Amino acid sequence: MEASTSKRTRPRRDADDGTDTVDEQRRQMALRHVRQYPDPVLRVPTDEVTEFDEELAALVERMASIMGDAHGIGLAAPQLGLRLRLFVYQPEEGMAEAVVNPKITWSSDETDLDEEGCLSLGDAVRVPVRRPVAVKVEAQTVSGKPKSWDLDDYYARVFQHEIDHLDGVLMIDRVEGDEFRSGAMALLRPRP
Numbered sequence: 001m002e003a004s005t006s007k008r009t010r011p012r013r014d015a016d017d018g019t020d021t022v023d024e025q026r027r028q029m030a031l032r033h034v035r036q037y038p039d040p041v042l043r044v045p046t047d048e049v050t051e052f053d054e055e056l057a058a059l060v061e062r063m064a065s066i067m068g069d070a071h072g073i074g075l076a077a078p079q080l081g082l083r084l085r086l087f088v089y090q091p092e093e094g095m096a097e098a099v100v101n102p103k104i105t106w107s108s109d110e111t112d113l114d115e116e117g118c119l120s121l122g123d124a125v126r127v128p129v130r131r132p133v134a135v136k137v138e139a140q141t142v143s144g145k146p147k148s149w150d151l152d153d154y155y156a157r158v159f160q161h162e163i164d165h166l167d168g169v170l171m172i173d174r175v176e177g178d179e180f181r182s183g184a185m186a187l188l189r190p191r192p
């Protein structure tokens with residue numbers, strides 16, 4: 001999931017030291033690794049991770065670095081073209097944690113509607129998505145240890161968005177209301 005624009009450093013062309021421009025360049029470089037809609041890999045359900053080895057640890061490191069540079073709050077393996085049931089998210093600024101083989105074991109009946117963005121759908125597409133306010137998630141860590149999360153509000157939303165990616169589901173599939181859906185689809189139409 002993409003960080004909201006307010007949380008993101010916007011490039012300022014008048015910056016004296018060029019820091020913001022460098023940051024934006026790094027973001028654009030990272031986004032080149034992220035598969036973009038309508039890449040079919042974003043629609044393929046993933047397979048459970050079975051090997052908790054050095055290769056997995058290296059993949060998690062790579063995902064964390066791309067997520068950080070791209071200013072994402074979460075990044076799922078299919079977004080890098082990999083059919084693996086795994087995502088990384090940012091529990092705190094500058095941190096990253098892997099969530100491997102996640103399952104939602106409980107969702108609240110209460111839902112709320114909030115805007116989401118996605119690193120695979122471009123900056124322009126931000127849509128309101130209704131989701132349960134709270135969820136419980138069981139998963140494994142990068143070393144294969146069981147771990148569970150009791151989440152509400154923002155992180156409940158981040159986890160549900162990322163777990164959707166692992167099932168081949170995108171936020172645009174969950175948009176309520178024809179006007180938002182057609183607005184988002186118009187922005188996603190391939191440009192000449």
Ligand SMILES: [Zn+2]
Pocket residue numbers: 001002117118119120161165
């Ligand atoms: Zn996404």
